[in-house]
Amino acid sequence: MTFLVRHATLLIALSAGVLGAFGDDFKERVQPFLTTYCTSCHGPEKQKGKIRVDHLTASMGERKEAELWSRMLEAIEFGEMPSDKAEKFPTKAEARFVQGWIARTLDEAGLEVEEKRDKEGYGNLVSHELLFSPAESKRVVDVAARLWRISPKALANTVRGARLVSNPFALDKPHGNFRDFKGKYAFNSLMAEQVTELALAHSQKEAQNARRMIVVLREKGMSIDEANKEAIKRHYHHVLRRTPTGKEMDTLMSLLKKVDAELGIPRGLQAVYAAIILQPETLFRFEGTGKSNDSGLVALSRRELPTSLAFALTDLPPDTNLLRAFGNEELTSREILRAETRRMLDDEERPVARNRLLQFFQEYFDYQKAEDVFKDQVKGHKHWAPALVYDLDALVTHILKKDKQVLKTLLTTPEYLVYVNSHRDHGNPLVYNLPPDWKPTPEPVRFPKNQRMGVLTHPAWLVAHSGNFDNDPIRRGHWIRYKLLGGNIPDIPINVDAKLPDEATWTLRKRIHVTRAEQCYKCHSKMNPLGLPFELYDHYGRFRFNELDKPVDVTSRIVNTGVPGVDGEVNGPFELIERLANSTHCEQVFVRYVFRFFLGRNETLGDARTLQQAHKAYVDNDGSMEALVISLLSSDSFIYRAQKDGRKTGVGKSGKS
C-alpha cells in the first residue's frame, strides 16, 4: 500500500472469465469506453470540472492519475457519470466491467481503496439487478463467520443492574440508517474502562449479597473455598448460563485469593464477579465453530442458532423454550427456525419479537427523528412531535396486525389512527386538518384521497424529514431514492455550500432552485424531484392549498430512477406514491432493507438466493411481513457462513452448480 486513495469505493460484481490480461482489457474495453462515454466532456476539447481522462493509462503509477481513476470509479458506481445530459449511456454490463477493471487495477498497483460496500449506509452499492437475477441465485453465501457484539440493550438485559448504570455503548442513530449494525461499536481503552467501571459497580452489590449466602453455606459445614466456589458457580450461571470448567474455576479462584489478600474480603469476590461479566463471552457472541460441508460452508451449530435467533428478534438471550426446540433432532435446523420464528412473532402475551417488527419500521421510515426536529411554536398551532410519532407507531402496529400487503398498505392507506390512548390529551387535531373540536376515537380515521396517503404524507414522517423552519424536499427525496428506489447518491462534495438562500418572500421551491447549478444538479436531480410533490404540506405536516398566499406548486418531473413505471410528470405526492407502491422493484428494495436490519449487515451477491426467496415468500403470502421475516431467518444467509470472506477479494463466490 503506497498511499490511500480517498473516497474511492470498491464494488465489483465480476463473473468468472471477464478478467484477462489487464493491459489488453484496457486497450480493448476500457479505452473504448472512455472514448465513447467520457471524452466528449472530459477530453482534449472540453474539460468539464477541470477533469480530463483521455490521457489516462493503465499503469496507475502516478498519484494524481490513480486518484483520478478512483474518482472515476466512484462516479460510475454512484451513477453520477455520465451526466444526465450525456448523449450516450453505457449498458450496466459495460459499466460493471469498467468498475471491476479500475478497482482490480488499483488493487494490483498496491493502492488501498476504501471499501464501502459493507459499511452502514452503502448497502445499495451492490447491484440490484444482479441480486434479483435468477442466474445469480446459484451463488452460495460468501460472508464468513464473525464475532458479534451484544447490543447495548441485550447487555443490559443479560447483566442485571447494567441497566441502572449508564451504558457506555449507547448508540447514536445516524439519520437514515439502522441503530444496531455491524461495525457500529469501535472499542478502545477509554471505553474498556467504562465497561470495567460498570462491571465493578454492578458486582459490588452482588458480591455483598453473596457474602450472606457464603455465611449460610459455611454454617452448613462448607469450607471457605467450597462456599466461594459455589458463589462463583451461581454467578457464572446467572450471567453466562453455563457452569465454569475446572480450569476456569481455578483461574477465578486464584484471582479471588490474590485480591482478597491484597485488598481484603469481599473485594476478591467482587473482582471475580466483574471478571465474569467482562468475559468476551458476555460481550461477544461467537459463531461458525462447526465444520464445513461439501460446498465449503459452515452451518451454525444447534448451540449457536438459538442465540442467533433470539438476538435477531429480541434483546434477550434465548429462553428455555427456544433452547429446547433446538434440541429436537428429528427436525432440521431450518424447520426449527421457521417454527420458532413464527412462535415468537405470534406470541401475544410477550410481544417482544413483534415489537422488533415495529422497530424495523421506525428505523426504516426514520420517523422517530420527528421528536428531534426543533420547531418554533406558532400562534394558533400547538406542535408536539411525540404525539405524531405515537400515532404513526399505532398505525404501523395496526397494519402489522393485519399483515397483508404491508408495504403497499403503509404507503397508500387513507386511514390513520389519530390520538389514540395516552397521547390523546396532548394531540392537536389541526395538524391533520381536522376541526379544533374534533373528538378522539379509537377507530381509524379516513382522510380524503386528495389529502393524505400512507406514511409518506403522515405528519410524523413529514416532520422527521423537515428542517426547523421549512420542509426538506432534499431529505425526503433522499429517503425515497435510497429506501424505495435502492439508489445511491455520492457523499456531499466538500466544495458544496449546502445552504439555501434566506429569502422570506420566495417559496421553498424557488429557493431550492440554487441546486439547479450544473455541479449540484448531478446529485440533486436524484432527490429534489422526488421531494417536491410533498410541498402539499407545510413543515408542521399540515395539508395546505397555498404557499405565501399563492396556490402551492406540487408538480414535479421524476427522471432517471431507472425503475420501470416511476419516471414521468406528477401532480402532487399521490401519483408518485402510487407508482412506488405498485413497483416490484421498490418492493424488492424494501426486502433488502429488511434483510439488513435482521441480519445486521449489508447484503452481498452471495445473498441473492436468500433475497429472491424472501421476496417470493412475501409475494406468495399476500405481502406478509411475518412470512418475509420467517424466510430471512431460516435462509442460507442466516444459517451458513463461508470459510473465507468472499467480499475481501471483491468477487462473490460462484455456486457449485
Next chain:
Amino acid sequence: MQTNRRRILKGLSLGAGSTLLSPMVERVMANAEGQERPPRFVFVLQSNGFDAVQACPESIPFQNYADREKFESIDLTKHKLPKGLAPLEPLKGKTTILQGLSGRCTGGGHSTWGGSLGQYRISGANLSPQSITIDYQLGQAIPGILPWIGVGMASGARDALMNITARAAHKTMPIILNPEKAYNSFFSVAAGGDREKNFHLKRNLLDYMVGDVKKTRKALGSLAGEELDAYLSAYDQLAARQYQLLDNKEVLRKSAPKLDDRFTSEVATKRLEAQFELAGSALIGGLSNVATLTCAATEINAQPYLGIGVDLSNHGFGHMGGNKRDAKGIPYYEKTRGWLFSLIAKLAQRLEKTPEGDGNMLDNTIIVYMSDAPDTHHSTAYEWPLAIVGNLKGKMNLGGRYINFPGYGKPGHHTVGALYTTFLNSVGQRQQTFGRLDPELDEKTMQTGPLAQLMT
C-alpha cells in the same frame, strides 16, 4: 548536574525502591539541566458558532471576510477585548485573535463534529472520523503519562462524547463527560481510602482480563477477527495505563484536583468547572501534554447554560443572529462565551502560577478556543475565528495580536489545516498539510504550512 539530579529526587521524596523515573521527575530534571520541555496544547470546543464580529474588539472596524484583501496584524493590547473574551483582559499580552482562516473542507453546518479538530467532512451516513485529529496527533508527538485526555460537558447526563477526537480513521477517542468518572480514571490511584482500593481492584481485574482475552483470542484463531483484537488491545492499553499511573502515584497525588460537589453536580456548568479543574491538574501533573475540553459540543437543541441563568436553548439564541453588532442573540453569546472564557482564564492563570524551568507553565502552552460550528449558528466555514492564548516560549509569533488573514480564496488566504501544520511543526513534525484539502484553494500557497506569519 549530578547534584541537581539527586537533590530533586530527594525533594520529591522518592525512595530508593523507585526504579522508574516518572515523566514528572524527568520534566523537572530536564528543566534543571536546561533541556527543552515539550510544549502543551489545550483545545476548547464550544458549540453554536463563534461569529467573526464577536471576535472583533469594538474599537477595531469590522470587515466581512469577503472584504478582507490584505494580511493585517493589529496590536491587541491597545484595544479592549470583545465582551465574550473579557476574562482574558489580564492575559491580553498573551492572547491572539485569528480571523479569516477557512475550513471549507468540513462543510460547516450546525456542527462539524470531528471536522473541527480533524479538518474533514463527516459523511451523511455516519459521524465516524475520517482521520487522526490535531489534538491526538500532537499528543502522540509529545506524550505525557498518557498521550491525550479529553473531558467535557453535555447539557444532559451523558458519560462520553464520541467522534470529536480520533486516533485514526474510524477510531474515535471518547471525551469523558462525567467529572467523577474522569477523576476515577486519572487520579483514583492516589486518592486514598476506598477510591484508591478500587483502583487496585480494577488493576487486578484488568490484569486478569488481558490474560483471559488473550486465551480466547488464541482459542478462536482466525475466527476472532478484528473486533476481538480491538477488545484485547483496549484492555492491554488500559492495563498498561494503570501501571503508568501507579508509577506516577506521588506526582498524581500532589496534582490531583480536590473532589467537591461540582464533580457530581446535576448542573452542567458546574460539571464543566470541575472538568477544567481536572484538566489543569492533569497538565500540571504531567498526566498529559494535550487536553481537549468540550462545552456542550455538537449540542443544538439543548439548554446547557441553565446554571448561569441562560434558559434559552442554543438553537433559541443561535437563531437570533450573531454576526451583526446589534443582533439580538449577541448578549446570550456574550454571557455563555464570557463564562467559558472565565474558566479558560482561570486555567491559564493556574498554569502561569506554576513554575517550570526558568519561567512558568503557561509560557510553554497554547490554548486554542474554537467552535465546532465554525463561524456562526448555521456555519459555512468560509472563516473560522479562533482565540489563542500563549506562544510556546516565543516559538510562535503570537500574543497581543489581532490578526486578519485575507478572505476566502484571496491571495494570502490560509486554512485552519495550515494552522494545524504550524502546531505540528512546533513539536518537530514536518507535515505540510493537515486533513482534507479544499479543492477550491491552491494547495501550495494556501493550504501548506507552517504559516510564516505566525512563526518567529
